[in-house]
Amino acid sequence: MSTAKFDRAALEAMLVGLRPKLHRYAARMAGSVIEGEDIVQEAAVKALAAHDGGAAVERPEQWLFRIAHNAAQDHLRRRQRERSRMTEADMTGIEDLSASAETRLAAATSLHSFMRLTLAQRSAVILVDVLGLSLHETCAVTGATLAATKAALHRGRAELKALAAAPDDVPLPKLDPDEERRLRRYIDLFNARDFDAVRALIAEDIQVDVVNRTRLSGKKEASTYFGNYDRLSDWALSLGFVDGRPAILIHNPQADNAVRGFVLVDWRGDEVAAIRDFRHAPYCVLDADIHAIDG
Secondary structure, eight states, rough: OOOOOOOOOHHHHHHHHHHHHHHHHHHHHHHHHHHHHHHHHHHHHHHHHHHTOOOOSSSHHHHHHHHHHHHHHHHHHHHHHHHHHOOOOOTTSSSSOOTTTTTHHHHOOOOOHHHTTTTHHHHHHHIIIIIIIHHHHHHHHHHHHHHHHHHHHHHHHHHHOOOOOOHOOOOOOOOHHHHHHHHHHHHHHHHHTOOHHHHEEEEEEEEETTTTEEEEEHHHHHHHHHHHHHTOOOEEEEEEEEEEEEEEEEEEEETTTTEEEEEEEEEEETTEEEEEOOOOOOHHHOOOOOEEEEO
């Protein structure tokens, strides 16, 4: 399909439809639903820029997955430089285990476990066993040979089976006391619908990202964000962790109090400098490692 036939509106519509699927891939590559959304946003920007630059698009869905794959690799390289650490185990000597039920195992595997696989193994298992791409489609996305893809898939499946049989010894995260104090104050005011007091906490240059919906800049624009919550009744907030990060959990008291989203808050001292709200990104909640905190 050429760019003459595949116009920008069609590309934007495809990005909306594919976003949950792209996120499943990106989140498992990054080991975090939060970083997965960063990757999806980066991939969407790159895809639209490439289209506007006249890139030829013959297989749009495969093309978008290739962009997401490259964005994920770029993201991991940046993270490696920032953290100065990201070791990958050499799994070439892992026992050749049976390949039965790979799809169910991969779909149920935690994001944390996927990070134990090498990049090549991670890509192959996610694309084939989680997203259902064929081996040839997977080769087109990753740029690897068929032989290399088959080897990575086989070893990745074997490692996931070994991990599934091992006890989960990941410790629960701990919350810094100052961070807990700030978050609990924010949550208490929000739940009390004292939005004037909430607005008093936010910085003049606050940035609000309502994921999958809109972005707001500055205190005046941010007021519409709080106003939208004030008009709704299907939410209640609590404190918790998402992928090991302190977060505000959004529950639905009208539906068994289920977690329907989460919010990340960045602070500058005791001022709220940025808000990232995942209420309208249910695909993130589906794969997130969520821990609620009592009290």
